[in-house]
Amino acid sequence: MTTPTRATLEKALKSDKKLAYDISTLAEELGFALSSPDMEERVAGTNLLSAVLVALPQDLLQERQLEFLSTFYMDRLRDHHNVMPAIIDGIDALVHMKALPRALVPQILQSFFEHTTCQSQTRGDRTKLFNIFKYLTINFKEELQTMAGDFVYGLINSIDGERDPRNLDIIFSFMPEFLSKYPLLHLAEEMFEIFACYFPLDFNPSKQDPASITRDGLAAKLTDCLVGNNEFAEGAVVLATEKLESELLVAKLDSIELLAREISILNPLSLLTVIFFQHQAALKFPPSVLEPHFDQIWQALKTETFPGNDNEEILKASLKALSALLERASHLPDISHSYQSSILGVILPHLSDVNQRLFHPASGIALVCVAGDAPYAADKILNSFLLKLQATDVVPEQRIKIYYIVSQVYKLCALRDSLQKLDTTIRESLQDDVIASLRLIEQEDFDAKQEDLELQKAALSVLNESAPVLSEKQRALVYKALVQLISHPSIDLDFTILTVSLGALQPVEVQSNFIDVCVRNFEIFSNFVKRKIYANLLPLLPQMAFSQRILDLVMTQSFKDTTAEPIRLLALEALNKLLLLGDQRFVVDLQQESNLLHKLIELGQHTEDLSLESLEQIAGALSRVTQQLPLSEQSAIVSEYLPGLDLTKSADLYITKGLLGYLHKDIALDDHFDRLLTDLTQLSLSTDNEQLRVIAHHLLCSMVNKMESNPANLGKVKKITQQLKTAIKKGDVRAVEILAWVAKGLVVAGFDEAAEIVGDLSDLLKHPNLSTAAALGFDIIAAEYPELDLPVIKFLYKQKLFHTIMGKMGSKLADYCVHHLKAFVYVLKATPQAVIKLNIEQLGPLLFKSLEEHNEAQSLCIALGICEKFVAQQDAYFQGHLAHLIPSCLELSKYKAQHTMQVRIAALQLLYDITKYPTFVLLPHKVDVTLALAAALDDPKRLVRNTAVKARNAWYLVGAASGD
Missing domain, CATH: 1.25.40 (Serine Threonine Protein Phosphatase 5, Tetratricopeptide repeat)
Incomplete structure (x- = not known):
């Protein structure tokens, strides 16, 4: 390392050339610049030295070097104000050095407070100084306390007059901790006044400010300062109650919050600010400190709570403040x-x-x-x-x-x-x-x-x-009243909370005075009363004292031969609720003790005149029991009962639904797979009962979804699809729907064979008679069905479906027909937005076209919903195509037979969201839109009118002084 010369340093001062020297040697050789009578040269020299310090590792310099540099910078604090930015940088670097003698910190601060002021510096330099103060108060508490009131006084002078919100954010962030730990001595009042002058805070953040400082956040931090020390209590109460008299909403709320924490700041220009202030004071100050001021606080809060403020937010905040005050005490x-x-x-x-x-x-x-x-x-x-x-x-x-x-x-x-x-x-x-x-x-x-x-x-x-x-005498009277309530022929009141509570406290009484009475007279009650009894007894099942009694009632009414069908249906509904209420252990025990599955199957197969509703309840109970059993038992049950089920009979179909609907995916059905596929397909093709067809469709879909991928199973599915295609050639609409359900199961499981079926469906979209059914088939494939068991879900299957559709239909969409668009929109409903966004250049024109085809409400709502998601995010593509989007929305917002209420509301909501785009792109459309929306204000539906008012007001305000 060479010794710096004046020539090399003078050259460095005038350029960005990097130098590498020992810091002590560098400072000594820089003396000509640091002590130069030329102010600009002193600035350059100090800048160079400070830049070197800032760049050095914090553990590089030793104690002797840091003492020398600290002495230099303390002396430089007397220099011209143009030198101060470089001096502040140097001091900032010095105080962060690990070897800095801790005793030097008070000396540096004393010199700073004596020879200069924080508020005479630029905003950026003040930011550095406040960060220095923050660092020192956290890391040099004992050293700063040796300064006694000098440091507190210097800090007060440094903060006094600060107006920049970014600097205030720093101050309000570290000062609460300082105020709670440092003795303020005789300067407590002066310190409080420094913060009180900002209350309530008046700050409107700039949209371009990268710091993202909000008024509410800054106000909350200010309140933390105002309640940061117990000596602030009296001043805080006076301040809060004084500002509470303000007519400004934010001032009142901030003040009430402050009072409640006396017992932080939120909104400085408002009633809310005052309330918030009061709230924070209640939380921060101990009751002993606040007690002398309670009457003053109560009088202030009483004004807002009694008789009460018209503003609901103020009233809630005031009660919150009062609550905090009382809870602390x-x-x-x-x-x-x-x-x-x-x-x-x-x-x-x-x-x-x-x-x-x-x-x-x-x-x-x-x-x-x-x-x-x-x-x-x-x-x-x-x-x-x-x-x-x-x-x-x-x-x-x-x-x-x-x-x-x-x-x-x-x-x-x-x-x-x-x-x-x-x-x-x-x-x-x-x-x-x-x-x-x-x-x-x-x-x-x-x-x-x-x-x-x-x-x-x-x-x-x-x-x-x-x-x-409740006393024993009172409970006896309550039981009598409850029996009257439950047996009343027309009143149905829910009192399960009371019976559950009493059951837990007094099980013997509840058993004899309520449950036994209900069960004893069950047969003579009407169905209305029976339903009430079930509703009020079932919640008691988890209490062991009543489980068997309630279970006996439900089982008897469900399986007794002489039970009438309406009464049996009530009992089966109750049984399903019991199975839902009970945990796995309860369900398994019930199956083992009563052989419930066998009883349910026997009931379904051998009871005449069972309604489809009762069969549905039987299927539900079978499913809930089967799901809870171990795999080995599930497999055994299927092997025992499935071969004997005839799916042409309604009862057997429902039983099959119960056994297979939620059967574990690892249980192979290969031995039954061909028969089930064939029987279910034939049933769906032949029956006119829509309920039975739905069951068949769901079972087909679930079975192909969880089948093992082997040539035998795939061959059986291929055989069924060929049968369906043959029926389709004969014009059978039902076959199209079945094909869609089979495709759904394959698509979700990720089978490659799904692509062929999807292609077949897309070919049908131009069929003169089957096009509508084909389009709805795509809705079946894409839609979510919570009641459908599809345990095998391929990762990213929705993306794969989208790309398959685009591959099969992409060329057709260019020469679109209405049904192609409908099918395409159904698929888009299930496609992740990120995938749509990646392909928006290709998909956008198709979306706009679908909005122009005003003939089908469901697809229109889907298309409008997709557009709204993008518009709500102010997507650039849609911003560039408002000329296509706005006229379509205006047309759809009009009252017409094909424009259902949902379509009109969706179109109006989209028009409202469009107003979030920049003003310059909206102004060319403003007049046309506000005029066109006038018609929607007279729509016959109230909800449509409400949305129309919101949208028209938003458009009316486009370009207004307050509305960008």
């Missing part, structure tokens, strides 16, 4: 009771009359009080309601409103484990009143009009929550 009884007394003293008088304007806001605040201190607040609130309920002039409407609030009080108490702590006298008197209302149903002259039903529902809502604390 709940573990300190003296403070909590003081808070609660102040609030309850205001609201309790207004809970006595539900018709008063203040009843609703008072009840909302009452629930907040219960959430904060359940035992103390709930007793007073419930007693207030009890006094009202015991009055003689209470009408049912008032009782209903009170009951619903009481139920919420109970729920909140239960959540806080305080239900048992409530005053027993008050609680039981209240529950007596509720039970008396429920027992009105026992009266012979009970009129099941709407108001009476609402009263019953409200009473049940209270009992649902109070079940754990």
Whole structure:
């Protein structure tokens, strides 16, 4: 390494030539420039030295070198302001050096605060300085504390007057941590005022700002600063309550949030800002700090909650702030009771009359009080309601409103484990009143009009929550009322929550007073009542005390020979619900103990006059049981029962559906495969029953999907497809549909043989009689069917289907016919958007053409939906083709017989989304669109009119001053 000379350094100062020297030697030789009377030369010299420091590894320089350089830079802080950017870069590099003596940090900062100011620097240099402060406060806490108030004062002066949102984001990010850990000494008030001057924050972020700083995010960080130190409590309360009086929405909300965290900042120009401020204060400051200011906080929040603000967002934020305040104080009884007394003293008088304007806001605040201190607040609130309920002039409407609030009080108490702590006298008197209302149903002259039903529902809502604390006498009355409810010939109320709760708490009572009564009288009840009994007993099944009793009822009613068909259908529906409720162990045990599969098959095959609905329930039960069994048992069941099933019989077809519909894919059906394919195909071709045809189609599709790929199986499928093609040549529409279902199973499983069938279907799209069926065939192949079991799903099969279709139909689409377009759109519905985007140049014109063919609602909705996805993302291709898209949408938005409501809404929604494109591409269309949309405003359908108003307003605002 050579020694630098003045000549080489002067040359370096004037060029970008790189030099490599020892840092101490470099600084010494640079002395001519660093101390030059020429300011520009000093700037260049300092820039060079700082650039070298910035480029050096942080562990390269040693302590002696860093002391020398620190002394130099501290001295340079007296220099001309043009030199300051280079000095700041150098100091930034120095403080990050690992060997820097920690005692030098206070000296560097002291020199900076003494000889210059942060706010006299450029925005970029201020950013560097704030990042330096952030780094030092995190890594040099003990050293900075030795500066006492000097560092805090210097920091205050550095922040004071900062206006750039990017710098404020840095300050507001690191200062909360600083404020919570560093003693502010006598400067706490000055520090608070530094942040208070920004509240509420007035900031409209630039769309071009790469920093992506939002007003809400910046405001939240400011609030963290305002509640960062307990000494800020008084100032924060005063600030929040003062700004809460603002008429600006954002200021109010920010202030309320701040108060709640006193007990962060969100929206600085609004009521929301104030509310948010209050909320954060409630969360941050301990109750002991806030207690002297509680009356001031409550008065501020009361204005927004009682009688209540018209703005729902402000009201919610205010209640949230109040809730935070009360919850923080709940573990300190003296403070909590003081808070609660102040609030309850205001609201309790207004809970006595539900018709008063203040009843609703008072009840909302009452629930907040219960959430904060359940035992103390709930007793007073419930007693207030009890006094009202015991009055003689209470009408049912008032009782209903009170009951619903009481139920919420109970729920909140239960959540806080305080239900048992409530005053027993008050609680039981209240529950007596509720039970008396429920027992009105026992009266012979009970009129099941709407108001009476609402009263019953409200009473049940209270009992649902109070079940754990009902007395024995009260429970006895409840059981009687429940029996009356369940046996009523016309009322159907859901009280399963109550019975499940009571069943868990008092199983013996529920068994004897409710379940046994229902089962004992089951036969004499109407089907309406029987359905209610099943609905209310089945949720009790997981409770072991009742499982066998409920199961016996369902099994008896399902399989008894003398059971009438409508009653059997109810029982089979209940059996399926039981199988859904139970876990795998329950289902397997039930099969092993009762041989349920055999019973179901026997029932289906040997019971006369079974409806298709009952057969469907049998199939569902068979499927649910089979799925839960081990593979070996599934295989044995198939081997035992499948050979004897005749698929020309409806019962056997449904049984086959139950056994095979969700059979595990690893169970081979090769021995039965040919017969099943043939029988199912013939059934679908011959029957006029659409339900049976659907079952046959689903079974065919599922079987070919999970068949083993071997020449024998593929040959059998080939044989069936040839039969179908023969039927198609004879003009059989059904054969086209069957062929599509076979193709679907093959496509999803990734069989190459699917391509040939897809080609055959595409050839039919020009057939004079079968073209519509062929187009719908593509919908079958592409659509999702949740009820269909397709266990073998080839990775990227949708992409493969798309490319197969394009290969088969691509040339035909150029000379399109309507059916080609319909089929193509059906396929696009299932194609991933990324694949469509890659091929948009080829597909776009076809999409636009499909929109011009106004004859089929389903394909139009699909095409509009595809276009909307791209337009919502402001896709460039669609931006360039608005001249094609907009006229088609306007035409489709008009009321015509073929333009269904869904089509018109989709077209209008797409027109609305188009307004998100840049103004300059929309302006040429603005007048035409706003005029054309006037017709849609008079559409006979309300939903269409609503979308039309939204779209027309958006177009009307295109190019407006506030609307880009």
